Amino acid sequence: MLKYNVTIIGVGLIGGSLALSLKDSPLINKIIGIDTNEEGLKKAVSSGIIDTALNLKQGVSDADIIFICTPLSTYSTILNEIKDNLKTGVIVTDVGSTKQKVMQLYQEILSDEVIAIGGHPMAGSETGGLEGADKYLFENAIYVLTPFNNTDEKYIDILKQVLSATGAKIKVLEPVQHDFTVAIISHVPHITAAALVNLTKGNPNDLMLAAGGFRDTTRIASSNIKIWEDIIFTNKNQLIPALESLINILTDYKEIIENNQLKGLSEYLTSAKTIRDSIPAIRKGLLPSFVDIICIVPDKPGIIGQVGLLLGNIGINIVDIEILRAREGDGGTMRIGVPTLKDAEEAIKKLSKENIKAWLK
């Protein structure tokens, strides 16, 4: 069996997680890490995340597959620095959030003897630190590949085989199709979250009432701004028409409300609810679905542990858990996900016996 030398440029959350998920694969010979943060890189070697740390030019010269895991704005510089040190037939790929501009850079900078295949694993972010690296970060995540139309299928298959160790769901798309879709499901929602916050003008009275839902739904407005500027400008072509469509839809809503068109509002809201409800909740892992119970627990150190043990002792595994409300000195309300309805019913029985109020969500 062939074994590949992998080089990862940028050993942060994404690069580190990739290394961890690939390191035990029988397809991998060694993993070389490159990063401007030398201390982090040393840590990555000492903790066994990568095999060797090298500088940019040395680190790529022996590579069969190169993953660029740095922010989009660095790609051009990196490609120019490495282009003369690459083996013939090396696969160069990346994890950037937009793909058309990246493919253009590949075309412009790299020689025909380099196989460039765009990539975008839809988990984590390019700015997270190495300490969050997790071999399962990509498991069940969608991992988009955007090869050129004339790329030999053989190379795409090699990359797919290597990436299978991540547990991600690989999906091959045209770069433009990828960029259109992420404009709609990621970039426009991001700008909209920021715009909703801008709308408050930071008025403290308004924000005092905003502590709950508003804070949650605008969470992405707190992301790293530099990264988002890169994403927005590199996806300008897809983003502008998508933003225009959203503005048109919002204008429709406004006119429907202005004209008291209950039927029109109902149709729009119903369509949104139907579509939203059809989106699979795959993010949280392999388990395709689980059953939620709600319980009210007293507040004392270890109570979550005790609830977990109560259920563990009767063979019920908690696959999801969330504290809905908590208050000091007086318990809280928790949501607990278990694999099956039978588990949920047994859990409720067990908890009730212990005087913990519990019911099916």
Added chain:
Amino acid sequence: MLKYNVTIIGVGLIGGSLALSLKDSPLINKIIGIDTNEEGLKKAVSSGIIDTALNLKQGVSDADIIFICTPLSTYSTILNEIKDNLKTGVIVTDVGSTKQKVMQLYQEILSDEVIAIGGHPMAGSETGGLEGADKYLFENAIYVLTPFNNTDEKYIDILKQVLSATGAKIKVLEPVQHDFTVAIISHVPHITAAALVNLTKGNPNDLMLAAGGFRDTTRIASSNIKIWEDIIFTNKNQLIPALESLINILTDYKEIIENNQLKGLSEYLTSAKTIRDSIPAIRKGLLPSFVDIICIVPDKPGIIGQVGLLLGNIGINIVDIEILRAREGDGGTMRIGVPTLKDAEEAIKKLSKENIKAWLK
């Protein structure tokens, strides 16, 4: 000390939670419940949530304070049915999500001898069922009161004193100020979430990539449609200009991107991030803040319990917990919130000793 007879019309999530939070207050004589769902009402009596179940006209005749906890669209009918059965000096209040129209109904339907004070506890929703009733639902939530300008301060104080048992933070606002603020922090975000989903047109390929963040940020698009139609149309006057402002901001973004104005984009995004980061995360309870650690745990029944006990045994209380990623047969990544940095450091030490990888978030 005076003791008040309280009548709750609509004993669901909100009405039931109000009853539970008020029932042990020394200011309360008895709590009467009214609901069209007779079975639920019986359950509310048998489980001690309310003292007595009565019909609408009988239930209000002896009341000192009446809480209307039904959907907005029912207010007019209810007020017309009860208006001739009210004691002089009774306080009538409600929990509706908009206030100007409600105050107008009070003015039109009720006599001058009734003290109408609008209310809006910003927790839960009018459609949740009684089984979710929780005496702490309102704790630390903002509870807005909107009296008429000429309402005697004495009555507002009585309502405040009675509501203090809920643990909510009472805030008196003009109805128009309330409606303006909720338009910006709740109603416009709701419509926007729906519009973002509408933008996808339900295209399955796009939605497959939407499983993660998009699904989370559009969660409110899955809410009860009937309730939202009521809210939107009753707050039309504040909602339309707020929607217009959002459309203008989005148009600004579009033009800034079109014209490659990096500085303009940066200013908008930075302003949004600064404002968003300043919103207090008070929803989850009394604890003003906590420190998060991340840990990677093996997957086995009871593991959450074991982690909880490990920490409980050394006196560390888990105040928040969330499973970030989980996979069957291979563990998961959890976020655990503890009260202090010292707790977090001790927890990490303890977990590491047990070979559970953990670090500060």
